[in-house]
Structures are given as structure tokens and as C-alpha cells.
Amino acid sequence: MLPLLEKIIENPRYKKQEKTLIEKAYFFAKTAHGGQKRLSGEEYITHPLHAAYFLSELGLDAITVAACLLHDTVEDTRLTAKDIEKEFGKEISFLVDGVTKLGKIEYSEKHGLDQKQNANRISSLKKMFFAMADDIRVILIKLADRYHNMETLKYHQREDQKRIAKETLEIFAPIAARLGMGYLKGQFEDMAFPYIYPAEYSWLMKQVKTKYADNLNYIERAKPLIKRKLEDSGIEIIEMNSRVKHYYSLYQKLLRRDMDFNKIFDLVAMRIILPDIKSCYETLGIIHNFYKPLPGLIKDYISLPKPNGYQSLHTTIFCEKGKIVEIQIRTAGMHDYAENGIAAHWAYSESGKKKPVKTDTKDIQWVTQLKNFLKEIKTGEEFSNLKIDFFKNRIFVFTPKGEVKDLPEGATPVDFAYAIHTDLGHAILGAKANNKIVPLHYELKNGDVVEILKGKNPKPSFDWLKIVKTAEARKKIKSWFRDSPAPQNLQYVAPVSAEKKIIPKPPARKRKQQKTAPVLISEPACREYIEPVIQGQRGFLYKLAKCCNPTPDKTIKGYMTLNRGVSVHLSSCSNIKSAQETRILSAHWPIEKSEK
Numbered sequence: 001m002l003p004l005l006e007k008i009i010e011n012p013r014y015k016k017q018e019k020t021l022i023e024k025a026y027f028f029a030k031t032a033h034g035g036q037k038r039l040s041g042e043e044y045i046t047h048p049l050h051a052a053y054f055l056s057e058l059g060l061d062a063i064t065v066a067a068c069l070l071h072d073t074v075e076d077t078r079l080t081a082k083d084i085e086k087e088f089g090k091e092i093s094f095l096v097d098g099v100t101k102l103g104k105i106e107y108s109e110k111h112g113l114d115q116k117q118n119a120n121r122i123s124s125l126k127k128m129f130f131a132m133a134d135d136i137r138v139i140l141i142k143l144a145d146r147y148h149n150m151e152t153l154k155y156h157q158r159e160d161q162k163r164i165a166k167e168t169l170e171i172f173a174p175i176a177a178r179l180g181m182g183y184l185k186g187q188f189e190d191m192a193f194p195y196i197y198p199a200e201y202s203w204l205m206k207q208v209k210t211k212y213a214d215n216l217n218y219i220e221r222a223k224p225l226i227k228r229k230l231e232d233s234g235i236e237i238i239e240m241n242s243r244v245k246h247y248y249s250l251y252q253k254l255l256r257r258d259m260d261f262n263k264i265f266d267l268v269a270m271r272i273i274l275p276d277i278k279s280c281y282e283t284l285g286i287i288h289n290f291y292k293p294l295p296g297l298i299k300d301y302i303s304l305p306k307p308n309g310y311q312s313l314h315t316t317i318f319c320e321k322g323k324i325v326e327i328q329i330r331t332a333g334m335h336d337y338a339e340n341g342i343a344a345h346w347a348y349s350e351s352g353k354k355k356p357v358k359t360d361t362k363d364i365q366w367v368t369q370l371k372n373f374l375k376e377i378k379t380g381e382e383f384s385n386l387k388i389d390f391f392k393n394r395i396f397v398f399t400p401k402g403e404v405k406d407l408p409e410g411a412t413p414v415d416f417a418y419a420i421h422t423d424l425g426h427a428i429l430g431a432k433a434n435n436k437i438v439p440l441h442y443e444l445k446n447g448d449v450v451e452i453l454k455g456k457n458p459k460p461s462f463d464w465l466k467i468v469k470t471a472e473a474r475k476k477i478k479s480w481f482r483d484s485p486a487p488q489n490l491q492y493v494a495p496v497s498a499e500k501k502i503i504p505k506p507p508a509r510k511r512k513q514q515k516t517a518p519v520l521i522s523e524p525a526c527r528e529y530i531e532p533v534i535q536g537q538r539g540f541l542y543k544l545a546k547c548c549n550p551t552p553d554k555t556i557k558g559y560m561t562l563n564r565g566v567s568v569h570l571s572s573c574s575n576i577k578s579a580q581e582t583r584i585l586s587a588h589w590p591i592e593k594s595e596k
């Protein structure tokens with residue numbers, strides 16, 4: 001028996017029956033993979049075995065470990081999902097099936113695909129996210145699989161190395177981040193970095209050779225001085241430590257800072273862990289009393305947590321001898337969350353109290369995170385409860401090329417456009433989701449393929465501020481109005497509601513119309529009106545044209561304005577008759593359905 005298999009089997013957490021299951025899965029997979037070899041020349045089974053060992057060390061249950069041993073059988077051997085189910089039951093088959101689906105995905109952007117191929121690719125990408133939401137164990141198997149693949153990446157051809165590393169960087173690192181596994185995210189990125197940007201990587205290595213050590217030494221020397229000042233002021237410190245920035249994230253930051261190391265203040269940051277929120281703010285005050293903060297770099301993520309729940313106070317100060325240093329101040333609970341992500345969250349909701357995080361050596365730190373996370377989890381049911389927390393606030397949508405954008409729940413096409421490019425955001429005229437025209441305030445759904453209809457010139461509207469969910473979009477809209485010449489602005493400032501006419505509705509339609517009142521328009525919700533159906537859909541940003549005063553007893557048409565949605569005219573209106581044909585949209589008043 002292979003030593004690695006022995007190690008799994010000998011794990012005391014598995015009962016006799018479970019050991020038998022794992023062993024059975026091992027021999028089943030080994031036989032299925034038969035003479036297949038890894039690129040390293042080893043027997044293929046070494047790969048699922050490494051991944052399974054990895055999961056067993058995390059404390060995962062025997063079902064998941066067995067599924068991991070079988071994870072490549074349906075993909076790479078003659079076995080089918082049915083065979084797995086027959087031999088191992090529904091749960092293992094379900095997990096293997098989930099991993100198989102993920103394996104079929106070409107994550108990175110592909111060029112030269114025809115429409116059908118591209119549609120297939122996008123649909124697979126969607127499945128990936130659905131599979132993610134199905135069961136978190138599928139993701140954990142996939143992460144273990146990816147981790148071993150990255151460890152053995154050196155045996156691949158150059159082109160494959162690049163592709164796999166790119167997937168790791170673009171798909172798996174963000175997944176780890178979403179799970180709150182900040183350390184694993186950093187590790188995935190740093191493993192991928194040299195393959196994707198070899199020149200940049202070696203440049204960075206030369207640059208940082210001494211910088212990390214110098215900074216670390218400096219922080220270690222400054223620590224007792226700051227500690228003393230805090231303790232003299234009666235602050236109780238739980239822990240002070242230093243955090244070293246990952247290489248890839250450092251490189252990304254350098255790109256945003258003119259490649260100037262002097263503009264990176266958090267190469268090594270100092271962390272102060274305190275018992276409660278009150279002492280966090282007190283500590284910030286005391287530090288600022290002794291050391292001047294750099295303006296604009298004081299960040300209060302306690303009052304305003306990051307989207308993934310991260311909380312901390314950050315400040316950048318002129319520290320001892322005038323050196324610029326970033327200091328992160330947080331409670332033990334916030335620290336636990338920052339390190340362990342969803343694991344910490346789980347621990348809270350289970351026990352209602354936290355336990356301090358032990359700082360392990362960096363290499364196993366994230367394993368410890370996952371271990372804690374998995375400790376109490378045994379059944380699929382509990383896993384699926386968990387997933388609600390991870391994905392509750394985020395949605396994944398696609399560009400027509402299959403690029404994935406990760407947005408907060410409730411985000412609109414305007415957020416999406418700004419997430420792609422500022423200019424695209426400014427010039428958005430309309431949007432399609434899954435090839436259907438949707439209003440600008442449409443709430444994007446997980447898996448939507450979104451296409452932005454773009455005008456020639458930037459024409460943001462103030463109304464967009466009411467429909468965007470991301471701070472990024474809001475900021476860009478505001479700054480456009482701030483930075484644009486005034487005359488150009490004026491014509492866009494007036495809110496839609498100022499021109500909107502409220503039409504008294506026929507009493508028979510009362511209830512129906514209440515239900516479909518558009519959320520977007522700034523009228524109070526209690527004012528009722530009939531919403532026209534435009535291009536077969538409701539919910540468009542629209543206004544009723546002043547020129548012809550369209551009433552519900554007349555036939556109407558829509559005109560797509562540049563910046564304020566659809567303007568609704570009478571079909572007979574002379575303005576609509578002379579309007580540019582490509583911008584005319586079909587419209588009608590809602591037809592009442594019989595009550596059911």
C-alpha cells in the first residue's frame with residue numbers, strides 16, 4: 001500500500017467502515033485509471049491520492065475524501081456517473097459529478113470561437129457557478145485538485161503552464177478570496193505569478209530581495225515603542241504582529257503606483273489586535289497623537305466593512321525616524337474573520353464566541369483555516385446552509401466573450417458597464433441580458449450574459465445614481481458631472497420625475513398597477529400610474545412625452561433617448577414620425593388579464 005494512502009487510512013477520525021470506503025474508492029480509481037500516467041511520469045492515481053490526502057488532513061469526512069479519489073474517473077476513464085452511483089451511492093456520485101462539470105470548463109478567455117462554441121463555453125461557466133452553489137465540498141475538492149496541479153505545474157508544456165496558471169489566477173484565487181481564505185488566495189496568486197508574468201516576477205524578486213527583510217526589521221524595532229505608548233495610555237493589547245504582503249498583490253499595487261516602491265506603504269504592515277471596538281478607536285487616536293497620519297489614508301472599515309465583511313481600521317503614519325508605515329487596528333474577532341473568512345463566521349454562528357487564532361507557519365496557515373472551518377461540518381445539509389452566507393451578497397455575470405464580472409446583489413447593467421470600463425459606463429444607452437433588452441435598472445441575475453448597448457458619446461444621467469449598487473459606478477458618475485464642462489451638464493441634471501406626468505388610472509386596474517409600479521422613478525410609491533410595456537417588457541426607465549401627452553386609451557411608441565431611458569409618445573405624434581428609426585421601440589399599454 002502506498003504510504004500516502006496509509007496516512008489517510010490511519011487518520012483516527014475515520015471509523016472502520018469509513019476506512020473501508022476510502023480504500024475501496026482508492027482501488028476502484030486506481031483500476032479505472034489503469035496505465036494512465038501523470039506528466040511527471042508517476043502513476044495517475046498519485047494525483048487524486050495527493051488531493052485526497054490534502055482533504056483528509058483538513059479533516060474532511062470520508063465521503064468527500066472518497067469522492068476526491070474518484071474525482072477524475074468520469075472525466076478521464078470509461079466509467080460513467082451511473083457506475084459511480086451504483087458502486088458508491090448517490091452522494092459520492094453527486095460530488096464526483098460536480099467536480100467533473102467544473103473540469104470541463106475552459107475558464108480562460110478563448111478567441112476565434114464560433115457562436116455555438118462560445119455559447120457552450122459560457123453555459124459551462126455558468127454551470128460552474130451553479131455547481132459552486134450546489135455544494136461547497138465540490139469546491140473544496142476542486143481547490144485540492146488545483147493545488148496539486150499547481151504543485152506539479154512544472155511538468156507541463158509552456159503553453160499549458162500559462163493557461164492553467166491564468167485560470168488559477170483568474171478563477172481559483174478569487175474563489176478562495178470569496179470563501180474568505182485570504183491566505184490561499186495569496187498562495188494561488190503567487191504560484192501562478194511566475195508562469196504568467198515571468199519577466200515581471202523575476203524583476204520583482206530582484207527588487208524585493210532586501211526590502212522585505214529591511215521593512216520587517218524596522219517594524220519589529222518600532223513595535224515596542226508603540227506598544228509602550230499604548231500601554232501607558234491604558235490600552236490593553238492582545239497581540240501585535242507584522243504582516244508581509246504577497247508578491248502578486250504587491251506587484252498589482254506597484255502597477256497602480258508607477259512602479260515606485262516609495263509609494264508602497266504596506267510592504268510590511270503592523271497589526272494591533274485589541275479586545276474591543278472602543279479600544280480600536282482609542283488606539284487610533286493615541287497613535288495619531290504621537291505620529292502624524294498621511295492625509296487620505298485613514299480607513300475605517302469598522303464602520304464601513306469591505307464587501308466581503310472585512311473589518312479593521314487602517315492608518316498610514318510617519319512612524320519612528322519619519323518612516324512611513326501602515327498600521328492595521330482591529331479586534332480579535334475581526335482579525336479572526338480577516339484570517340479565516342467564512343471559517344470564522346461559521347465558528348461564530350455555531351458557538352457565539354470566538355477563539356484566538358494561532359499563527360502557524362505560513363505554509364500551513366490556510367490549511368488550519370480550512371480545518372477550523374470543516375471541524376463541525378459533516379453532512380451535505382450543513383454545507384448547503386453555509387453556501388447561503390458566501391454567495392448571498394454577490395452575483396456572477398458574464399460579458400458576451402465569457403469574461404466573468406463579480407458584482408454585489410442588486411447590481412444593474414449600469415454597474416456592469418462601469419465595472420468593465422469607465423467610458424463604457426458613461427456611454428451606456430441600453431443593455432441586453434441573455435439577448436433580451438432589459439431596462440437600465442434591471443437587477444442582474446447570477447449567470448446573466450450581459451451586453452451593453454453603447455452610444456457614441458458619454459452621456460451619463462443623474463438618475464443613474466438611483467439605480468447603481470457599486471461605489472465604483474457611483475464615483476465615476478459623480479466625477480463625470482464634476483469634471484464635465486457646465487453647459488454640457490445642464491441638460492442632464494433635471495431628474496426624470498420633473499417631466500413625468502402621472503396618469504390617473506382606471507379603477508378596475510388598481511391592484512395590478514400597484515404591483516408593477518416601477519421602482520426606479522423617484523415618485524413616492526403610493527402614486528400610481530400605468531406603466532407602458534416596451535419591447536414586450538415592463539420596468540424600463542421611461543417618461544411620457546410632453547409633446548403629445550400619451551394616454552392609456554391611445555396607441556403608443558417608445559423612443560430610446562440618449563440618457564434618460566425611453567420616451568413614450570403617441571404613435572401619431574409628429575416627433576416620433578420624424579425620429580431616427582433605429583431608436584423606435586414597440587410599446588403598448590398593459591392588457592389586463594382575467595383574475596385567477
Ligand code: MN
Nearest residue numbers: 047071072145
Ligand atoms: Mn484532477
